[in-house]
Amino acid sequence: MVRTRWCAALVTVLAAASLPFSAQPASAAAxxxxxxxxxxxxxxxxxxxxxxxxxxxxxxxxxxxxxxxxxxxxxxxxxxxxxxxxxxxxxxxxxxxxxxxxxxxxxxxxxxxxxxxxxxxxxxxxxxxxxxxxxxxxxxxxxxxxxxxxxxxxxxxxxxxVTGTPVEINGKLHVCGVKLCNQYGKPIQLRGMSTHGIQWYSQCVKTASLDALATDWKADILRVAMYIQEGGYESNPRKYTDMMHNYIEEATKRGMYVLVDWHQLDPGDPNANLSLAKTFFAEIAQRHKDKVNIIYDVANEPNNVTWARVKSYAEQIIPVIRAQDPDSVVFLGTHGWSTFGISDGRDENDILNNPVNATNIMYTFHFYAASHQDEHYDALARTADRIPVFITEFGTQTYTGDGGNDFAYSQKYLDLLAAKKIGWTNWNFSDDSRSGAVFKSGTCAGNSFTGTSMLKPAGVWVRDRIRTPDDFPTG
Incomplete structure (x- = not known):
């Protein structure tokens, strides 16, 4: 919302420098x-x-x-x-x-x-x-x-x-109803990539690869996966916080939204890392609160834990962010490895009957198309009409991120996401040996990331689907 006072005087405002790529044109009418x-x-x-x-x-x-x-x-x-x-x-x-x-x-x-x-x-x-x-x-x-x-x-x-980067066109995002909406109050779908764990694959997140992601892939959003355990944040909080600061700035330069992913996995109860999370998100939010492109994901994949415990965690960590950044969207992983509890033998009613007491939030869902089919698909289709949902991780393979690609069921999911304007980031933007990593092994040692010659089949497939024109309504 804005202040008011107006007069017919004219002031010259310097034009902002254009960021390096253009998003889908929209009408130039009023x-x-x-x-x-x-x-x-x-x-x-x-x-x-x-x-x-x-x-x-x-x-x-x-x-x-x-x-x-x-x-x-x-x-x-x-x-x-x-x-x-x-x-x-x-x-x-x-x-x-x-x-x-x-x-x-x-x-x-x-x-x-x-x-x-x-x-x-x-x-x-x-x-x-x-x-x-x-x-x-x-x-x-x-x-x-x-x-x-x-x-x-x-x-x-x-x-x-109306041309520009996704951030130039859409500006500050907010949740409206069950959708993610742009500065015009219009529902939009963001599409992009997730890094692999930055403690292992930081060499894949550098100037050349990020330039390619923004200009060749035409991605709207970068998810930065910062593991907490497994040699991640817990091992050196200062190092990984500084890495995240840098990745936020790099995404900002290129006009992409950036998803700050608190990638807890084991232990599955996010409360185990609550103190660490408070320290991390307080600093990140304080430094980047004035950016319009930042989104916070406070729990990657809660698992083997009740929804009540996840909700309790959310209602403690979200106020830490809101104290610094009252307006940005916050994502929250759901129980059952972010499947609304389906993979833990529960269902979405746990959430629907006991939602988080916070506003401007979205609940996340993960799927791997070769493993998660009708039961997961149907739960997603039902739930997305009831609460705001974002797909922060998906693959065309099994839940291990490896194995054969099921492109047909993956496309079924993406068709649903497009119809409901549900955003997504694909796992993952690295040259890991598994089939879910988009680059062939050894690619990240060099600086060639444009085109398809260095991509695995899953990489070719997802790049094609990110590159299709965005639909960012402005009127």
Whole structure:
């Protein structure tokens, strides 16, 4: 949500440097951003006056400094027209200051009375936007606060497709209903890769491979698998925290979302590592809280543990993140190796009847198509209509990450995920000897990662499915 105050003054904002690849073009027509989906300070979302668009409007508190902040995307740098839809049932002007990326762009923009709170009018301002993501804040400048804010529309700035990286187009993500939604409040599907354990395969996560993942594979998201045991974080917390910091920055440079994976596996009860997790996530969230591309995964594969224990862990670790980063999405592994309990002889009702007491979270599900077929598939299909789900790990092989590929059942899963707009990351982006690693053995010793000559069959298959055009709605 955003602050408000607007005026017709024009300010020049330097265009942000483009990141190295383009995502699927979208329409350059005016894009509407609902105020209720913005960042709000000292205001509330209401729906008690008819005529609004979307699900409601923002009622500013009657104080100076209350604001609504929209995150918008411009296809190109230059002049753009902002159109604010509002209602003001008083006779007094309720001016707002409009800032773009922290710089005043419109001083005391007038929002005159409209005659009734159900009568909606528009006010426009012309500003310069940077190419890519911009923060537009509208801030009240009098003790009366601002008008009721319904929406902001941003024109296309002269036409042309909306291009950019996944992060440039989608901005800050949030959970809406049971979907992962972009800055426009539209459900999206992210597709990408998971690293193997960074304690073993850091040589596969370097400049050349990440460039290939972003530009050749056209991935939307990188999952960084940081094991806790097995020579991982527990053995040297400082080293692995610093490695994670670096990978977050590298994904950010390339315009990809980054999933910080707390890869607990054995012991299967995540509470065994709770103290370590609190230390790690407090530092990660504090440093990266202002990034729009970060997602936290607080438990990889809880196993041989009850859902009640997993829920207890989640309700202790999520507040640690929220204390630093109140807005980013948090993922949580589910019992039964993240199968909603199916692989432990339970089912999704454990979760549905006792959900985690937190907002803006998603529950994760893992499948390996040669092992996890009808029972797991059906559970996923049912559950994804009830709670927010993300597939943080899947393979076309058996659950060992090895063996023959079942591409037919894998495609059945991916068709379901596409239909329900459920995001996924594939296991794994390494040259491990098993069939689930996408690169042939020895590939990571070099710097050639584009094309298919260095890929195993599973790598060719998943690369083709990541490269298909994204569907990132903006209007």
């Amino acid at each position: 894009v509407q951003y609902e105020a209720e989906n913005a960042v709000i300070s000292q205001g509330v979302v209401e729906a008690n006056h008819a005529g609004f668009t979307g699900s409601g409007f923002v009622n500013y508190d009657n104080v100076t400094g209350s604001y609504v902040e929209y995150t918008v995307t411009a296809a190109q740098a230059g002049q753009h027209t902002l159109t604010f839809r509002y209602a003001n049932g008083t006779t007094a002007n309720r001016p707002l200051d409009v800032t773009v990326n922290g710089t005043l762009a419109a001083d005391d923009l007038a929002f005159a009375g409209t005659g009734a709170w159900t009568t909606w009018r528009t006010v426009t301002a012309t500003v310069n936007l940077a190419a890519g993501t911009n923060k537009i804040r509208t801030t009240a400048v009098t003790a009366n606060g601002g008008p009721n804010a319904d929406s902001l529309s941003v024109d296309g700035g002269g036409g042309g497709p």
